[in-house]
Structures are given as C-alpha cells and as structure tokens.
C-alpha cells in the first residue's frame with residue numbers, strides 16, 4: 229500500500245483581529261485504500277488543511293503531496309475529488325442533469341456519460357429521483373448527489389469535508405454505507421468530521437486536530453482499547469478465586485459468577501488457564517473499550533483552559549470571539 233497523503237509541517241496563519249494559526253506544523257500520513265478520519269471541533273483547522281491539500285490555498289510553511297503529486301498539481305486534480313462542506317449546486321437542475329453537467333466538464337463522451345450518470349445515481353440510491361429538481365431534494369439526497377458528482381471522474385481518492393453534518397440518522401447510515409462501498413472499490417477516503425459516531429464505525433485510522441495541532445492519531449481500535457479484559461466464570465472454588473485475585477487484583481461476584489478484570493494479555497491467558505484447570509465454566513472474556521467520544525473529550529479537554537467540554541457535536545470553539 230502506497231502513501232496517499234503526506235504532509236510535513238503544514239502551517240497556515242490568518243490575520244483577522246490578530247493572528248490565528250489555523251493549522252500549526254501538521255504532519256499527516258494517509259495510506260492508499262484506507263478511510264481516514266480527520267477529526268476536530270469547529271475551528272480546529274480541518275477545512276483549512278483540506279484546502280491546502282487541494283492547492284486551493286497555499287501554506288505559509290510546510291509541504292504536502294497527494295497521490296505522489298505536489299498538492300494542487302493538475303495531475304493530482306485529475307485523480308482526487310472533493311466534496312466541500314456546503315456544496316452549492318444550481319438547484320433548478322435535476323439530479324440527472326447535474327451529473328451530466330459535471331460529466332461534460334470532465335470531457336466524458338455522450339454515450340459514456342449517459343451510462344456513468346445512471347450508474348452513479350444507482351450507487352447513491354437516487355435512481356428514482358433522476359428527473360427531480362435539486363430544490364426538491366432533501367439534505368441527505370443533496371449529500372448523496374454531491375458524492376455522485378465527486379465520483380463522476382472515477383477518482384482514486386475522495387476528500388469529504390463534513391459529509392454527514394446536519395443529516396438525520398437514517399441519512400447518516402446511508403452516507404456511511406456509501407463511504408464504505410468506496411473503500412471496497414479500492415478508493416482512499418479522507419473524511420473530515422466532528423461526528424464521532426460516524427467515524428468510529430467507518431474509519432480505519434483517525435487523527436484529532438485541536439487549535440490546528442494534531443493531538444492524537446492512531447487506529448480506532450488502538451485509541452479506544454484500554455488493554456483491559458473482563459473475564460466471567462462460574463463454578464470456581466474459593467481456592468481458585470484466591471489465585472485469580474492474586475493474579476488480577478480485581479475479583480468480584482456478580483449474579484452468582486466471578487468477574488475478573490485483567491490488564492494485559494499474559495494475565496488473560498493465565499486466568500483462563502486457571503479457570504480451565506479448576507474445571508470452572510468460562511462464560512465470557514470481553515475486551516473493555518472506551519467510545520471514541522470519551523477519548524476525544526479526554527484529549528480536547530486536556531488541550532487548553534477555558535473551554536466548554538461536552539460531546540463533540542455540541543463543542544464549539546469560537547476563536548474570533
């Protein structure tokens with residue numbers, strides 16, 4: 229697997245009633261074929277980073293490569309698609325006309341365009357809405373037609389800026405499934421979001437941005453696992469319980485069963501061996517996880533003073549206030 233995005237020291241400052249370092253010395257590595265979650269509260273610098281990756285604005289320092297091309301290069305634009313945060317489409321067009329229009333922009337010949345438009349409308353579940361004007365589309369339908377539009381040139385990589393913000397739960401699931409199907413086709417997806425639940429379910433790796441700086445990165449599994457496992461067993465003698473208590477420290481009784489919490493793999497194996505050797509009944513061994521939201525609040529909560537801490541969806545940082 230090659231590297232899809234590589235950024236080093238990417239920095240962008242804005243001057244507006246003082247200086248704002250929107251993106252601060254950001255290093256980023258996204259692998260080909262993965263769904264990468266780019267997380268952070270409002271104002272963290274996500275959109276600014278995306279614009280630099282696309283070459284829509286220029287960094288004050290640092291550099292970025294996308295699919296092996298310098299950010300913003302013509303060759304890069306042919307293989308990367310972008311769905312902005314608030315896409316604007318001429319809403320008197322029908323869904324079919326919109327996609328046809330973008331197909332023309334990319335120079336697809338008429339017959340191919342026709343085929344491609346129908347394929348894409350199928351893919352995003354808008355086949356029956358092809359002839360409806362966009363002004364009759366719901367917000368979820370607009371996002372889906374936006375994704376179809378971004379796919380018209382069969383890009384290798386897609387960059388989505390907050391594709392699920394403002395959508396209802398059903399539309400969320402639809403967009404999520406759609407994004408997963410893109411990965412299944414081998415495409416790289418760079419997904420900016422402040423909706424943690426989406427990201428947790430769909431992303432291979434994530435990074436969390438706050439005040440323009442990366443404050444956490446890793447696979448969702450790594451970030452949410454605590455390395456602790458809760459083992460439940462029955463039919464243990466007091467002798468075995470004592471041994472388990474020595475091993476694990478924490479042994480409690482729950483509904484007639486013994487619950488042991490171990491903190492590493494070696495103790496997990498030893499505990500299971502003890503239970504088996506004592507002819508106990510092993511009921512379950514469950515890894516304990518935190519939600520990504522807990523990880524996020526913990527991370528952002530530690531990052532600076534004077535901030536309201538809540539769930540990420542409600543967390544806002546107005547740095548110009």
Ligand SMILES: Nc1ncnc2c1ncn2[C@@H]1O[C@H](COP(=O)(O)OP(=O)(O)O)[C@@H](O)[C@H]1O
Nearest residue numbers: 242244248250269270271272273274275276547
């Ligand atoms: N064109 C601009 N002029 C001045 N400040 C800006 C501009 N664009 C973004 N900013 C500031 O940069 C910071 C990062 O913004 P942005 O990248 O839009 O964050 P996000 O997409 O994570 O919500 C914010 O403090 C924002 O106010």
Ligand SMILES: [Mg+2]
Nearest residue numbers: 274275276313
């Ligand atoms: Mg943004």
